[in-house]
Amino acid sequence: MRTGVLGEFETPEAMVAALVGLRRRGYRRLDAFSPYPVHGAEEAAGMSRSPLPWIVFPFALAGAGVAYLIQWYCNAYDYPLNVGGRPPHSAPAFIPITFEMCVLAAAITGIVAYLALTGLPELWSPVFEVPGFERASIDRFWVGVDVRDPRFERGAVERALAELGASRTGWAAARQTS
Numbered sequence: 001m002r003t004g005v006l007g008e009f010e011t012p013e014a015m016v017a018a019l020v021g022l023r024r025r026g027y028r029r030l031d032a033f034s035p036y037p038v039h040g041a042e043e044a045a046g047m048s049r050s051p052l053p054w055i056v057f058p059f060a061l062a063g064a065g066v067a068y069l070i071q072w073y074c075n076a077y078d079y080p081l082n083v084g085g086r087p088p089h090s091a092p093a094f095i096p097i098t099f100e101m102c103v104l105a106a107a108i109t110g111i112v113a114y115l116a117l118t119g120l121p122e123l124w125s126p127v128f129e130v131p132g133f134e135r136a137s138i139d140r141f142w143v144g145v146d147v148r149d150p151r152f153e154r155g156a157v158e159r160a161l162a163e164l165g166a167s168r169t170g171w172a173a174a175r176q177t178s
Helices: 012-024 041-045 052-078 091-118 133-137 154-163
Strands: 004-009 030-033 141-146 168-172
Touching: 004 012, 004 154, 012 030, 012 041, 012 141, 012 154, 030 041, 052 091, 133 141, 141 154, 154 168
Parallel strands: none
Antiparallel strands: 004 141, 004 168, 030 141
């Protein structure tokens, strides 16, 4: 969420109840900010599972496949050596490097995909300018309704958050450049 209305709640239960209440009222572009993970907040906000595993898995397989093929090419095809009567293509000897390249490819892909999907690093966001939002990393729980929500109307969202128990609301707006 970059722009929208935020509401502050004192307990995680109140935050989850507010998310459920907003979903019942038809709001779909919701976000939650809390100092620690809150059980049930993802389901209450209607968030789906991350596509990250589906992005990482093919790259991990590709890393393992490339590592195995390089070892096979070097040891069995291009320059086979007869050492102690062992076969040039010995799959058990290729397992450690194949596994390590699988892990390396998955790790690098995972980091790059995570940063791309989350839009990080983000050094400034309009929500940081909302008075009191700094307590989202200490002891308060915030619920946000994005301005891109089809049902978004600032006054109606502020009233809904107040009815659901928000102790205060704030408007997160993008900076005006002149």
